[in-house]
Amino acid sequence: MLEPRPVSDLKDFVLPEVGALQETGDPWEPYRLIDPAGERVEPVALYFRDLLASSTPASTLRSYGNDLLRWWRYLWAKGVPWDRAIREDARDFMLWMQLADKPVRAHWRRRGEEEARMPASRRQAGKPPASSPNPVTGKPTIGTKYAASTRAHCETVLRTFYDFHLELNSGSLLVNPFPLDRTRRRNRANAHHNPMDEFEPTRAGRYRPKVPERAPRRIPDEKYAEVFAALRSDRDRALLAGWVSTGARASELLTAKERDTLPGQQLIGVIRKGTQAYQQLPASPDTFVWLRLYQEAAWSQGVPRGRTQPLWWTLRRPWRPLNYHAARAMFVRVNEVLRSNWTLHDLRHTAAYRMTNDPEMQLAYVQHILAHRHLTTTQKYLTPSQDEVIQAGLAHHARRERMRNAPPMEVPAPGYNPESLGILFGGTSA
Structure with a gap:
């Protein structure tokens, strides 16, 4: 034994x-x-x-x-x-x-060996509690x-x-x-599955x-304006406008070349992360405005220029193609200014929510732009976001409070339609 x-x-x-x-x-x-x-x-x-x-x-x-x-x-x-x-x-x-x-792990630029040995409780002093919601x-x-x-x-x-x-x-x-x-050691998975039903996750x-x-988290329009205002350069503004209008992943847009931008047609070509296929995505006009401003300033300072050259470069010498880690560091600085914790992937969620909420935008088109393999993935953006649910709930409580504080004569008896009473007596509906 x-x-x-x-x-x-x-x-x-x-x-x-x-x-x-x-x-x-x-x-x-x-x-x-x-x-x-x-x-x-x-x-x-x-x-x-x-x-x-x-x-x-x-x-x-x-x-x-x-x-x-x-x-x-x-x-x-x-x-x-x-x-x-x-x-x-x-x-x-x-x-x-x-x-x-x-x-x-201690960052080699920001922390010394003494802080690296510091207990977690002391390192978290002055910071919001872990897992607490960002204000x-x-x-x-x-x-x-x-x-x-x-x-x-x-x-x-x-x-x-x-x-x-x-x-x-x-x-x-x-x-x-x-x-x-x-439960799956001896039997085949989904052995008795009904073909008329969907497969449940196991x-x-x-x-x-x-x-x-x-649920996917988007950046509300008023918060997006604050993020955009906190950017320091035209390059970062062009990147942000491109991410939130094309719906491309952060790494996909960063690997684009100069030849991939077609301002006359408002298209930017990217290589998809999963399939490695080349796809042209529609972008907003302000994306190309900020991109042109960035390129003119960068070329005047000696940034390499050419159709096969990378589209995005660092802002300081020696010139290097902008990678994901540098772009993420740029967005981290914006979060430090705003005391927020947005991520670059939230910009893709924001673009998806904006397109799906457009009544004239078919869901199949959104699926193609986002390069989703299944339509069910795109359908997640049809559900209301957490911000919209909270706003709807607060509006409901506000309406209940107004009804509770309204004079008795303005509240119709149960069973009466307020709009009909307004038309009958020449007033407005309650």
Whole structure:
């Protein structure tokens, strides 16, 4: 009879900052997982090579690599080889992600070593409480725990990683430490599904948490005007107008070339993130106005010019193409001024809400512009946003309050139509 492995104390466990996910710049190997000795982790490299062969973008490899690095650091700290991990290891790891605080890394420009060693309670002094709603946007702030979506993504990545190596018979791996849900171990998924009904979402992994479905958050028009006014350059204004009018993802618009802009036709060409297909998107006129102002000022300062040159550049020498991280840093500075927590992806949600709320804009056109694979994804923007629901609820309470404070003679008896009484007596409806 096998003796159970002793349960480790996870309360005081700290994930060691060893190893790294290295960006190589090589299209044949965009990212590489490095162990504490500086050597490449071959099982992850083989998995990444298989993903690249299936046309997986480099951004996905980076996302998967962060989850694998977190798991490898846990294994290194426990002294467990990757192919000897058992389900108790996976259980303890997912339990640690659920209950432990996220490691806080010190920024090399803003924090010193003393602040890096500071407890989380002192580092949060003067900041809004974690997971509390932002007073400007209403969105919750980033908490000290791992979000359910992060844990679910990590569980899926690790389970598929071990499934891949089980098919290859890699090492001494015999069982996937991240098992399927108990209800799906023996029976085929949806074995008794009625073809007339829709498929319900199922929890594939045993340790996969339930992720609440979040409604897309848009930036209201009055708040968008404040964000636009807080920008510092014509380049940032052109970017913001382009994101909120085309509905393109932030990375898609940032990779556009000068030849992709057609001001006469009000079109901007982008390469889609998933399919890598080239698509022209309609943009607002003010996008090209701010773009022209930015280009004239940039070209006069020596920014490279040409049809094959990138459309967006940094504002300081040496001139470099603007990447996602620099654009995100620009938006973070705007949030610091406004004390908000908007994201670049909220601009895509804003564009989607504006197009779906136009009665003359067909939903199929919106689906094509947003490059949604299924129409059901686009239909999410037909539901009222949280801001609209709150405004409607407050208006309802205001109407109830006016009715309660109105004189008795102005309130008709039950069963009478106020509009009919107004027409009959020559007054206005209540």
